[in-house]
Amino acid sequence: xxxxxxxxxxxxxDGNAPxxxxxAFAVRPGWPFAAAVADGATESAFSGAWARHLxxxxxxxxxxxPAALQQRLAQWRAAWQPDVPAAxxxxxxxxxxxxxxxxxxxxxxxxxxxWQAVAVGDAVLLHLRGNRLLxxxxxxxxxxxxxxxxxxxxxxxxxxxxxxxxxxWMPGDAFVLATDALGAWLLGDDPTLPLRLATDExxxxxxAARRRRALRNDDVAxxxxxxxx
Amino acid sequence: xxYSAEISRTSxxxxxxxxDQSASMQEPFGGxxxxxxxxxxxxxxxxxxxxxxxxxLILRCAxxxxxxxxxxxxxxxxxxxxxxxxxxxxxxxxxxxxxxxSHLAERPLRLEERLKKVPDGKxxxxxxxxxxxxxxxxxxxxxxPMCQALDLAASMVRTWIDLHPHSFPPIVINITDGEATxxxxxxxxxxxxxxxxxxxxxxxxxxxxxxSEEPAxxxxxSVDELPRDEYAVLLFQMSSLLPFTMRAAAEQxxxxxxxxxxGFVFNxxxxxxxxxxxxxxxxxxxx
Numbered sequence: 297x298x299x300x301x302x303x304x305x306x307x308x309x310d311g312n313a314p315x316x317x318x319x320a321f322a323v324r325p326g327w328p329f330a331a332a333v334a335d336g337a338t339e340s341a342f343s344g345a346w347a348r349h350l351x352x353x354x355x356x357x358x359x360x361x362p363a364a365l366q367q368r369l370a371q372w373r374a375a376w377q378p379d380v381p382a383a384x385x386x387x388x389x390x391x392x393x394x395x396x397x398x399x400x401x402x403x404x405x406x407x408x409x410x411w412q413a414v415a416v417g418d419a420v421l422l423h424l425r426g427n428r429l430l431x432x433x434x435x436x437x438x439x440x441x442x443x444x445x446x447x448x449x450x451x452x453x454x455x456x457x458x459x460x461x462x463x464x465w466m467p468g469d470a471f472v473l474a475t476d477a478l479g480a481w482l483l484g485d486d487p488t489l490p491l492r493l494a495t496d497e498x499x500x501x502x503x504a505a506r507r508r509r510a511l512r513n514d515d516v517a518x519x520x521x522x523x524x525x
Numbered sequence: 526x527x528y529s530a531e532i533s534r535t536s537x538x539x540x541x542x543x544x545d546q547s548a549s550m551q552e553p554f555g556g557x558x559x560x561x562x563x564x565x566x567x568x569x570x571x572x573x574x575x576x577x578x579x580x581x582l583i584l585r586c587a588x589x590x591x592x593x594x595x596x597x598x599x600x601x602x603x604x605x606x607x608x609x610x611x612x613x614x615x616x617x618x619x620x621x622x623x624x625x626x627s628h629l630a631e632r633p634l635r636l637e638e639r640l641k642k643v644p645d646g647k648x649x650x651x652x653x654x655x656x657x658x659x660x661x662x663x664x665x666x667x668x669x670p671m672c673q674a675l676d677l678a679a680s681m682v683r684t685w686i687d688l689h690p691h692s693f694p695p696i697v698i699n700i701t702d703g704e705a706t707x708x709x710x711x712x713x714x715x716x717x718x719x720x721x722x723x724x725x726x727x728x729x730x731x732x733x734x735x736x737s738e739e740p741a742x743x744x745x746x747s748v749d750e751l752p753r754d755e756y757a758v759l760l761f762q763m764s765s766l767l768p769f770t771m772r773a774a775a776e777q778x779x780x781x782x783x784x785x786x787x788g789f790v791f792n793x794x795x796x797x798x799x800x801x802x803x804x805x806x807x808x809x810x811x812x
Contacts, residue, residue: 311535338805341589378589386656387587387630394657397808444777444809476806513531514805 298524300329300405305495314480318398319475319517322351330355331519332402333419335475337447338514339397341388342378346450349376360404360412373450374422395451399420401473405465405523407525412462418445420479422472422487423463429487430469434459438484441476462494471521478515483507490520528768530693530724532595532804538693539597539623539685540582540799541678542575542659545701545734546604547669552702555738556792567734568602568663571700574732574795575600576659578698581796583630583658592630595804597623598683603674605666609681622681633658646682656679671705675713682720682727694725698798699763700732714763726769730788732795741793744775746785757791764789771801 300452302325308317318336333353336343353372359365399417406412415434418441423430435441448456465471472490474482482489485505487522490498505511532538553564579598586593599622600610611624641656642650657758682695697717720727739752744767751757764787767775772782778797788798 309533311533329595335806337808339807340587340632341587381589385630386633386636386658387583388589389656390584391587391589399806435589442777443774443803443805444807447808481579513533 297407299326300524301522302331303490303495303520304518305490305498305520306500307499307515308499309513309515310503311513314513316344317515317517318347319350320344320347321473321517321519322355323519324358327407328358329521330403331403331471331473331521332502332517332519333398333473333475334401335395335399335417335419335515335517340394341391342396343398345378346376347398350407350448351419354400354402358404359402360414362414364460364461365402365414366455369448369455374406376450393451395448395449397447397471399445399447400516401478403471404518405471405521409464409466410462410466411471413460415459416442417447417458418476418479420474420476420483421478422474422482424470424488424491425466425468425473427488427491430506431463432483433461433489435479438469438480441480445476465523467523467525469523471523472518473521475516476516477512478502478518481511485510490518527725528693528770530722532534532693532802534593536692537595537597537689538802539599539601539689539695541601541623541681541695541697542578543671543674543678543697543699543701544571544575544600544602544610544735545669545671546602546649546664546666547704548604548665548667549669549702549704550604550663551796552736554734555733555736556741560738564767566663566665567736570667572661572663574662574700574734576657577796578799579629579660580658581801582809583626585659585799586626587630589660592627593732594625594627596626597685598626598629599623600661601681602664603670604664604668605667607670607673607677610661613641622807623685625661629660633660634662635659646797668706669701669704670707671699671701671710672708672713674713675699675717677793679717679720679741680715682717686720686722691723694722694727694729696728696730696802698730698732698795700759700795702736703760711759718765726765728765728768728788728797729763730795733757733760733789733791735792737792739792743797744780744782744786745789745795746783746787752791761787763778763787767801770803774801
């Protein structure tokens with residue numbers, strides 16, 4: 297059986313350069329298949345790099361349950377060193393002390409028809425069958441997104457609350473992993489858009505939705521996973 | 526919806542501080558742990574408050590590669606004179622006499638070392654040395670020309686609005702012991718608040734530093750919650766209602782808010798007021 301096929305999508309917030317995008321994604325092709333998205337917090341420094349580190353670690357270690365993710369976090373934190381300039385302005389020193397923060401959503405799809413997901417924060421997993429949304433997780437209501445989510449900190453000693461879920465997939469099912477602004481918009485509008493639109497068309501829709509303020513102007517990232525038929 | 530304009534580098538907003546530097550600010554602050562002569566002066570507390578507000582604003586905008594100019598800042602002192610205490614360099618004159626926040630971040634008067642309590646990871650706290658930037662020192666002389674200060678603020682706000690008609694409206698934070706000596710500040714406050722962008726009227730928040738030892742009050746919704754103090758009542762009446770977006774942020778932080786909640790604090794820490802301005806995702810673990 298073929299492993300899932302993927303399509304990825306990202307766009308920095310309007311007015312920002314692509315290099316300033318603090319959303320990240322990673323994919324582990326083959327079986328078990330894995331994909332992850334992470335969203336670096338606007339209000340912490342080095343959060344884009346932290347988000348990239350988290351998705352890469354997830355796709356390497358595949359911690360598919362909350363307990364497994366909690367267990368890995370100390371190791372992931374210890375292995376991360378931000379690229380710090382030699383002369384630190386006072387405000388960067390404070391931000392470095394506070395650490396970087398990001399939301400993380402990871403999905404593992406097994407060839408036996410099962411899947412598992414873990415999440416910290418407000419990135420969203422959509423499970424689609426045909427042209428229908430089966431489930432959205434961990435948030436299924438576009439009004440429940442806010443600006444103060446619980447995130448994974450690079451310096452925090454404590455364990456963030458990790459949520460976990462699992463289910464079965466059918467041939468032809470699709471999953472969309474989306475960071476918060478995109479996830480909220482898809483839930484409120486049409487969750488099947490990422491399946492139906494080519495990447496450049498989706499980018500045009502996102503830009504237009506931002507202009508009419510239906511989609512918050514934030515970095516967006518998504519991984520679309522097509523399960524084999 | 527009003528007060529929903531994005532605050533970003535391409536769409537910044539203005540924050541203007543009005544600092545009471547009158548002679549009465551030499552009197553002891555009633556909200557301190559120490560009492561009587563041991564209490565710090567209101568002028569000392571004011572300097573601390575404004576330095577911490579600026580530090581917090583800057584940290585909210587700071588990234589690894591510098592400070593993003595989400596805010597343009599002005600500071601007016603009123604006491605012996607009514608004057609802007611920071612002046613923009615020539616290249617920033619387009620901002621209407623306000624200074625981009627990155628400019629302030631790079632130029633504190635000095636960096637002091639202070640002790641800060643930080644969690645030790647075992648449920649307790651340890652003291653850690655941290656650098657504390659200082660832009661303003663205590664200053665207290667002559668009367669309290671608050672009306673003139675509000676008038677100057679209004680003219681600076683109008684210039685900003687002419688240049689940024691679609692932005693989140695300017696925010697004016699007046700820090701005072703409340704006793705205007707040049708007229709009725711309520712009228713000037715109403716005039717200042719009437720200047721508006723497409724997104725809403727100018728917001729005026731008041732921070733009352735009093736010698737009274739009555740309990741602190743944060744974000745009251747009615748005069749009944751205030752101490753019996755004529756200046757507290759006046760400053761409450763001068764203050765804007767918290768807009769919806771800020772009310773929602775306040776609620777998330779555990780404040781009790783209603784439709785009538787105003788941006789006013791009495792002998793309390795006003796840093797929350799600038800935290801309620803939304804500029805992007807903020808980790809729930811950060812205060």
